[in-house]
Amino acid sequence: xxxxxxxxxxxxxxxxxxxxxxxxxxxxxxxxxxxxxxxxxxxxxxxxxxxxxxxxxxxxxxxxxxxxxxxxxxxxxxxxxxxxxxxxxxxxxxxxxxxxxxxxxxxxxxxxxxxxxxxxxxxxxxxxxxxxxxxxxxxxxxxxxxxxxxxxxxxxxxxxxxxxxxxxxxxxxxxxxxxxxxxxxxxxxxxxxxxxxxxxxxxxxxxxxxxxxxxxxxxxxxxxxxxxxxxxxxxxxxxxxxxxxxxxxxxxxxxxxxxxxxxxxxxxxxxxxxxxxxxxxxxxxxxxxxxxxxxxxxxxxxxxxxxxxxxxxx
Ligand SMILES: Nc1ncnc2c1ncn2[C@@H]1O[C@H](COP(=O)(O)OP(=O)(O)OP(=O)(O)O)[C@@H](O)[C@H]1O
Ligand SMILES: [Mg+2]
Numbered sequence: 275x276x277x278x279x280x281x282x283x284x285x286x287x288x289x290x291x292x293x294x295x296x297x298x299x300x301x302x303x304x305x306x307x308x309x310x311x312x313x314x315x316x317x318x319x320x321x322x323x324x325x326x327x328x329x330x331x332x333x334x335x336x337x338x339x340x341x342x343x344x345x346x347x348x349x350x351x352x353x354x355x356x357x358x359x360x361x362x363x364x365x366x367x368x369x370x371x372x373x374x375x376x377x378x379x380x381x382x383x384x385x386x387x388x389x390x391x392x393x394x395x396x397x398x399x400x401x402x403x404x405x406x407x408x409x410x411x412x413x414x415x416x417x418x419x420x421x422x423x424x425x426x427x428x429x430x431x432x433x434x435x436x437x438x439x440x441x442x443x444x445x446x447x448x449x450x451x452x453x454x455x456x457x458x459x460x461x462x463x464x465x466x467x468x469x470x471x472x473x474x475x476x477x478x479x480x481x482x483x484x485x486x487x488x489x490x491x492x493x494x495x496x497x498x499x500x501x502x503x504x505x506x507x508x509x510x511x512x513x514x515x516x517x518x519x520x521x522x523x524x525x526x527x528x529x530x531x532x533x534x535x536x537x538x539x540x541x542x543x544x545x546x547x548x549x550x551x552x553x554x555x556x557x558x559x560x561x562x563x564x565x566x567x568x569x570x571x572x573x574x575x576x577x578x579x580x581x582x583x584x585x586x587x588x
Pocket of ligand 2: 301302303325330404405406
């Protein structure tokens, strides 16, 4: 039987997922601000807080934690549209997740696909999903199913390493699903397990090796990985030197993962963010003319237009 909610033909929304291997880089702050920025452009926005253990997106909007959550979608079959609560920002709503909704190992891949079909059918132009830290496979799957995959990092080696591992895990998960759904079972995992014997040193070499095994697999990988584009944001930057770290991140990803990443923006460190949270204010509204807010507007434009940071100015 078709999903009741999905029978009427309507425009699909664009899903942006915000992740990052490391905790505390600013995923929730950036998600909420990009949401406010999109809503200010007249877009209809829904924010989904899919942080596994620490849903706190509401705090960046100065509102109380909603009583409903994605758990109601999975367990009580509530319509997703009904779980949206007002965010305090005109044109933007919020759906909260919790530990039981997306962290659960019980959630099957088909259920996640169902959730995505329902997200796609929400009455919105953009849906932003704020994912928690780490590489739980539910996080990876949600990230991979999005139309735009966004990673938030800070200019610290540990954060960049975490981003690299997160992307590698996401790509590996993508490969595994791609192979399984094409009847090739555990070929990616098995090859990776034998990487030392095969002389494979990194993800790029794994893909190259697999492509060399047959024309069919080469075609599958070329097609399957073609749309894989990571957008990253450098948050909490303190000077121009830190802004340029984004370029090194791009070249490391190209060298070891074998694909180009999009450096869509940087956001400076701003102590006013903390006082906004503590005073239940929305940063983008209370400090709309700050450099930080302007940088967020710029990165939102870059995400919409598919552009990158222009470092020629620095
Ligand atoms: N540009 C910034 N300048 C100053 N402080 C910031 C900035 N961005 C975020 N913060 C602060 O850093 C802390 C972590 O931010 P946030 O909760 O958005 O990170 P997160 O990546 O979502 O964390 P978690 O992994 O726990 O979900 C918050 O206290 C927030 O106020
Ligand atoms: Mg968060």
